Each structure stands twice: as C-alpha cells, then as structure tokens.
Amino acid sequence: MYRYQSSKNSGATSWVLQRISGLALVVLMIGHYILMHYTPDSGHTYDAVLGRMQFSWYRIIDLVFVTLGLYHGLNGIWGIFRDYKLKPWLKMSILTSLFILGIAFLAWGYNIIFSIPYLNNITLK
Amino acid sequence: MPEDHVKIKKFEQKEWIKENISYHKDSGNWAWIYHRITGIALIGYLFLHIYSLSTLTGGREVFESKMQSFTSPLFMALEWILLIFVLFHSLNGIRIVLVDWADGARYHKTLYRISWIAGIILFLAMGYIMFSHEILKLFGK
Structure with a gap:
C-alpha cells in the first residue's frame, strides 16, 4: 500500500500541531500588537526593549513566540509544497532546506533574545 | 440518457493559468487563495523581523538607527x-x-x-x- 517511505507519515500530527500553534499565535499576536504599538515608543526604542527584557517572563514569551511562529510558518510552506506531486528527491531537498532555514533563524532569534543584557541597577518605571 | 447531454469540461494542463482564472470561485476558494498569499507574506516578514531585530545585539545606537530607517x-x-x-x-x-x-x-x-x-x-x-x-x-x- 505504501509506495514511498514518506507516505508512512500521514501528516496528522503536523496538521494538529498547525492548528494548535495557530491558535496560540493568535493569542500571542494580540498581546504583541498591543505591546508594540500602544505608544510610539513601546516597541521601537532600545530602552523600552531593554526594560521589558529585564523580566524573564518576557524573554520566555518571546522564545515561545519565535519558535511557534517559525514552526507554523515553515510547516505552512511545507504544506503548500505537499499539495503538488513532487519527485521524492525534490521533496526531501525542500524539506531539508526548510528545516535548515528554520533552525538557522531560530538560533538567530534565540541569540538576539539572550544577548540583551540583564542590568544590575536600574529603575523600572 | 441525460448524461449524454452533460458536457464535462476538461482541465487543459497547457492552459493552466487561463483555466484557473476562469474557474468559478466561491468564498472558500478565495479564503484559500488569500490564506496562502498572506501566509507566505507573513513568514517572509518573520524572517525580515528577526533580521531587523538582530541589531539589538549591537547596542542602542545600531538598533535605533535601524528603527529610524523603518519610519x-x-x-x-x-x-x-x-x-x-x-x-x-x-x-x-x-x-x-x-x-x-x-x-x-x-x-x-x-x-x-x-x-x-x-x-x-x-x-x-x-x-x-x-x-x-x-x-x-x-x-x-
């Protein structure tokens, strides 16, 4: 019944994860938009970012956000490719490229979040 | 037989752009098309977003000059x-x-x-x- 190795994976897990991550992203996105755009400064000045990043919870939320965003986005792109009848080698190359792209941008994003310093003496407004 | 009078339209692979454009689309089709376009655009934006925020590692001046360019x-x-x-x-x-x-x-x-x-x-x-x-x-x- 299964002609190719890849057809053993029905894609059901990624389908469920796509919906769960999508719903989580909607919630996170509402908070992100309010946080970044409520005032002109809140999202676009270094001090605002630095002040926010003193709270580890913001870092954790951002780590989750970037992870879910990249997963949902790249899984979506993979879903588009899966709509077409591609040759197995092309399928594997695309999947590998998307995986490398995801890991690279995830590492870049994590690196940015962790590079923001914790300050010893600051007055939080 | 009624089937004899029903003309089944064949999809011409060679004319796929014309075929797709002329295909009657209802709300579901449009939702699918828009969802795809916005999805591709949003993942593209996420990459751009990570790139533009990477200036945070460079400190205040680098970050704020980058942010200035986005105004x-x-x-x-x-x-x-x-x-x-x-x-x-x-x-x-x-x-x-x-x-x-x-x-x-x-x-x-x-x-x-x-x-x-x-x-x-x-x-x-x-x-x-x-x-x-x-x-x-x-x-x-």
Whole structure:
C-alpha cells in the first residue's frame, strides 16, 4: 500500500500541531500588537526593549513566540509544497532546506533574545 | 440518457493559468487563495523581523538607527498592510479550525462573511488605537 517511505507519515500530527500553534499565535499576536504599538515608543526604542527584557517572563514569551511562529510558518510552506506531486528527491531537498532555514533563524532569534543584557541597577518605571 | 447531454469540461494542463482564472470561485476558494498569499507574506516578514531585530545585539545606537530607517512612509504603509494580512490570516485561521473541529463545514460561508466584517471592525479599531500616533504624524500634528 505504501509506495514511498514518506507516505508512512500521514501528516496528522503536523496538521494538529498547525492548528494548535495557530491558535496560540493568535493569542500571542494580540498581546504583541498591543505591546508594540500602544505608544510610539513601546516597541521601537532600545530602552523600552531593554526594560521589558529585564523580566524573564518576557524573554520566555518571546522564545515561545519565535519558535511557534517559525514552526507554523515553515510547516505552512511545507504544506503548500505537499499539495503538488513532487519527485521524492525534490521533496526531501525542500524539506531539508526548510528545516535548515528554520533552525538557522531560530538560533538567530534565540541569540538576539539572550544577548540583551540583564542590568544590575536600574529603575523600572 | 441525460448524461449524454452533460458536457464535462476538461482541465487543459497547457492552459493552466487561463483555466484557473476562469474557474468559478466561491468564498472558500478565495479564503484559500488569500490564506496562502498572506501566509507566505507573513513568514517572509518573520524572517525580515528577526533580521531587523538582530541589531539589538549591537547596542542602542545600531538598533535605533535601524528603527529610524523603518519610519519612512513606505514602511508605514507596509505596516498597515501587515496588519491587514495578520488579521485576515488570524480570522481565517480561526474559521479553518472551526471548520475542522466544530462542524464548521455546515456554516463556513457565514463564517467567511463574519470574519470579513470582524476583520474590518478590528482593522479600524486596532488601527485607530495602535497607529493613531502615525495618523497624527501623517496629518502633520
């Protein structure tokens, strides 16, 4: 019944994860938009970012956000490719490229979040 | 036999652009097309977003000069388009989840209309609250 190795994976897990991550992203996105755009400064000045990043919870939320965003986005792109009848080698190359792209941008994003310093003496407004 | 009179239209592979454009599309088709376009645009934006925030590692001056470059009218317009794309993708995403998990196939056309109405209301409301400073800036206040 299964002609190719890849057809053993029905894609059901990624389908469920796509919906769960999508719903989580909607919630996170509402908070992100309010946080970044409520005032002109809140999202676009270094001090605002630095002040926010003193709270580890913001870092954790951002780590989750970037992870879910990249997963949902790249899984979506993979879903588009899966709509077409591609040759197995092309399928594997695309999947590998998307995986490398995801890991690279995830590492870049994590690196940015962790590079923001914790300050010893600051007055939080 | 009635079947003899029914002409089944064949999809011409060679004319696939023309075939796709001439194909009658209802709300579901459009939702699918828009969801795809906005999705591709949003993942592209996420890469750009990580790239632009990478200046945070360089400290205050580097970051703020980068942020300054995003205040041009072009980027302001792109930010508004981004909000439209995020809203469509979110609301249609909720619609997809309802179709999959809440028997939404029975009312997906209604859901599509509701998501457009909700989207326009949210665009105006969120646009006014969050970008009001940009509106003021545009009109020289």
